[in-house]
Amino acid sequence: MSLHRGAPPSHDGSDEHSAEMRRLSLNPFYGAADPVGDMTSAPPLHRLADGPMPPSTAYQLVHDELLLDGNSRLNLATFVTTWMEPQAGILMGECRDKNMIDKDEYPRTAELERRCVAMLADLWNAPDPVTAVGCSTTGSSEACMLAGLALKRRWATRNAARYPATARPNLVMGINVQVCWEKFCNFWEVEMRQVPMEGDRFHLDPQAAADLCDENTIGVVAVLGSTFDGSYEPVAELCAALDALQERTGFDIPVHVDGASGAMVAPFLDEDLVWDFRLPRVSSINTSGHKYGLVYPGVGWALWRSPAELPEELVFRVNYLGGEMPTFALNFSRPGAQVVAQYYTFLRLGWDGYRAVQQTARDIATHLSARIGAMAEFRLLTRGDELPVFAFTTAPGVTNFDVFDVSRRLRERGWLVPAYTFPANREDLDVLRVVCRNGFSADLAELLIDDLQKLLPELRAQDHPSARDKTAATSFHH
Ligand SMILES: *Cc1c(COP(=O)(O)O)cnc(C)c1O
Secondary structure, eight states, rough: OOOOOOOOOOSSOHHHHHHHHHHHHHGGSSSSSOTTTTOOOOOSSSSOOOOOOHHHHHHHHHHHHHHSSGGGGGGGGGGGGOOOOOOHHHHHHHHOOOOOOOOTTOOHHHHHHHHHHHHHHHHHTTTTTTEEEEEEEHHHHHHHHHHHHHHHHHHHHHHTTTTTTOOOOOOEEEOOOHHHHHHHHHHOOOOOEEOBBTTTTTTTHHHHHHHHHOOOOOEEEEEOOOOOOOOOOOHHHHHHHHHHHHHOOOOOOOEEEEOGGGGGGGHHOOOOOOOOOTSTTEEEEEEEETTTOOOOOOOOEEESSSSSOOOOOEEEEEEETEEEEEOOOOOOOOOSSHHHHHHHHHHHHHHHHHHHHHHHHHHHHHHHHHHHHTTTEEESSSSSSSSSSEEEOTTOOOOOOOOHHHHHHHHHHBBBOOEEEEOOOOTTEEEEEEEETTOHHHHHHHHHHHHHHHHHHHHHSSSSSOOOOOHHHGGGGO
């Protein structure tokens, strides 16, 4: 026996055929690499070019176009992580080829996901962290879909005699919920019942929520905290109102806590606040690993207090180490890198580390809000002492400019500070909102104040607010 070297013997005796086989063994990516060399025209933008181009050229074209994206670190509109340590980036790079669904092929990645779920169950005080069930998702939106589906299925099972024949399910929430709940209700045909804002109350009122419940209510959503102003909704008070409702009517209505941001803030900074599985009525909780979980997008988490809260028939099984592993997800394939990065961050920071990071964000938020509140032109709605997020509006006497002018002018200096109008019953209120995240340092906050102070004289000199399209201005606040 000998090893073939060079050209293999051709089976049909044709040299042409073997040359063709030889050519196929080349990866088309390995073509000529003379940068820009042969390019005589720009590639088309909306259909595939006829042929390939060198990687360095392709890289430069894409890289250059992206220069016009905003600077994510100056984006004070987003809740999503915009800075991680280089080591986290390296780990994510090492895992970008791993598919989260292939539990059998990547058993260690699957194990890290399980450990993250266990850590969150412990952090959120599940009665028995070992039996609490949960999963990673692409973000809170998917986690909320899954939690909502579990609520709906549990209600449908309890009401099998009436649904789908006569009854129509509903879900109760504040009008300030994130858009994912509107999606859930739309996609899964659940009536959305919303408690409006009233006066200086910008989130759900427990009694008003209980009043909207009936025998077809699959659950009530409480948000920790609200994207509109960073405030925590009163979860314990909501549970108490639903306890009273149950005593009166017999309706036993579960609560889902949408902790997209706050479920990774409150455990470290507000230990006395009881909002989690310590409340027996809280049946599920979600969070965005990519918000105050401190991981790049996209990873989220959904947890149920015990297997009883997650109907067995919603759970699918995939191969895992010769056996099977339960999964609950909308997508099938999904990157493993973010889950690995979440585990890295848990390991890296520990409880004290998370506390230090979140406390810093809160300190910067409260400090910055105090500086802005001290300016005669502005009035604070919140101070950033719950989520490190605050909303403010123009002071009553200010008529020369409005919040949309402030947002637009700050944008000229690179800052993205969204301005938007509140929903019912406070459509009269236009606000600006600042989200303080890890990576938005006290120095950067100081530079924001400097820029704000520089542009105020020009704004005061305006005769009246600039004309603007209010709906366009609201589009980037979530
Ligand atoms: C961000 C957010 C969501 C949506 O989360 P994604 O991770 O962006 O999908 C849902 N609810 C609340 C309260 C949020 O802040």
